[in-house]
Amino acid sequence: MIEDKQGGEANTSTQPQGREAQGRSHADSRQIRKARRRNHAWVSRVFLIVHLICVLLPLGVIVAWSFTASWPWPDLLPQQLSSRGLVELFLSRQGLGPVLAQSIAIALASALLATIIAACAARALAFHDFFGKELFRFATVLPFLIPSTVFAMGIQVLFIRAGLANTAVGVVIAHTIVALPYAIAIMSEVTVAAGQRLEQQARVLGASSLRTCLHVQIPQLLPGILSAASMVYIISFSQYFLTLLIGGGAVKTLATVMFPFLTSGDRTIASAYGLVFLLSTLMVFFLFEMLLKRFASREVSYFEG
């Protein structure tokens, strides 16, 4: 203590120098911070470049391939351009529109169904005690452990009996089951993080459970809900084998139409489908993002307020 006091006095008696020293130390710290930032900038630039190489380059190749007839090794650029991809997409008999619409509809329906189920399951796991809870928790990740091909074989028989085979509804249900573990994992996290604090508050202020859900819980959980929905959407949208088996060829999605071209090595058409696949997914995700901005425009925080 005493030493501190002396130090303080010394400072006041030599104020001009003290101030200079202060100024100097400010400049120093600014330089240090700048230097650090420069280091960070260097690291992030490397990451950006790696990212571009890993993601955008293959994408570029797909875009190029969808307009290319042949691109033999070791040529750097495609040799012959082709409109075969465009013709297949827009002028073929089966038509892109209905297939794309059906794919999106199935994926959206799966996303809706799975997210609702996941939200309920996550809530049960987070806040309720019941007999066999740990078994139930384990059961929610079971579809993770069983390969979807095995699962598809098993469920097909059941679906045929139930009359769900070869129908879009059956495909939606199958997709939902496969994607559920992911949705439950996401929803569990956000449900636990959100807790029951605001829900209790709403209830004691006169809100019924339905209105609490509408006015408080859904807005609070919206970021998680949309993450889960996006996850299920993309899983459903890219599902091939399951769709083929349950849909029995009657239910056509973009993935099932695209797959034969991939396996037969028709890169032009496969790439063209890939492009549609990518763009439509991006579009739907963009819509989700808009939804989030619209309905959770105000800052949502789990840990404050």
Added chain:
Amino acid sequence: MEMKVQEITVSLGRRVKRTILDSVSFDVKEGEFLSLLGASGAGKSTLLKVIAGITVQDSGSIIFDGQAIDHLAPHRRNIGFVFQDTRLFPNMNVEENVAFPCKMAGMSRKERMERAHTLLECVQLDGFGNRQVTSLSGGQQQRVALARALAAQPRVLLLDEPFSGLDEDLRDDMRSLLLRLHRDFGTTTIMVTHDAVEALEMSDRIVYISLGCVEQDGTPMELYAQPQTKEIAACFGDCSTLEGSVSDGVFLASSLQLAAEGMADGPAEAVVRYQAVSLREAGVDVGHHATRRPLLIRCSVYRGDTHLARVDVEGQTLTVPAEQSFIPGMAVDVVVDDQGYFIYPM
């Protein structure tokens, strides 16, 4: 509104049932400000949640104006609840938060916005209606929570340690604001607190709860002047607790003796308030003092307005406020005021 809490018992826990509240009963009069005082973990908050309907009791009954409300869901009980952590809805602005209970009660938009406006004025936050709740300071958030709890004219206002998350200087302002609101609105209020001085300052009546049981139910003066248990006597702070024994109506700890009339012989504890004790230099005869032999000063600490001398009572500490600091090892006699100590059997 008149309210009765009747023999509320609550046990929580899945495998091992733990009794949180054990047959708690008390009455609350119309317009009364009642504090539930007790150490943390005593079950005060649980009791508040039972009244609100968030926690369901194992047995017992909550009665509003002569009618049991145990079967009513929380949202049908018409109560206002302020939690310690404010719990404002982050997806609504200040105004919408305050208007929320009115919206749930079915008020029209115009009406409830007017109501929100009035209440924000009452808590000195007019002009804050359009602000985001995250942009407010802790004290402002708590005031919004208070306004929201009062918005739908609740039958009873429940407050769960409403000020313990705030800075000390803010707490005083909030206390007077709450008392003013209580005066203006006349809402029957139950506040949970572990701050005994806060309870003294604010309440018409205090119910002291310890380990799930009511230990004393009385006015602030009664609790302060006639605490029923050692815990209550000690909860107001600034006191020393000494272990000793009673024989022939006298409590004895080392050479310190205190009158304990009407108490059975046996081991006992004394709670001695700081301000009831003073020190005399040993050997200076001032007549009546409580020590048979002089005691030794262990140390002395500075506390701003006073010094606190720690007197050694056979390994136990008796703290005494003093005008000057004492040298460790000094021998002193102790004088104890009759009103400022309480003796309880152990």
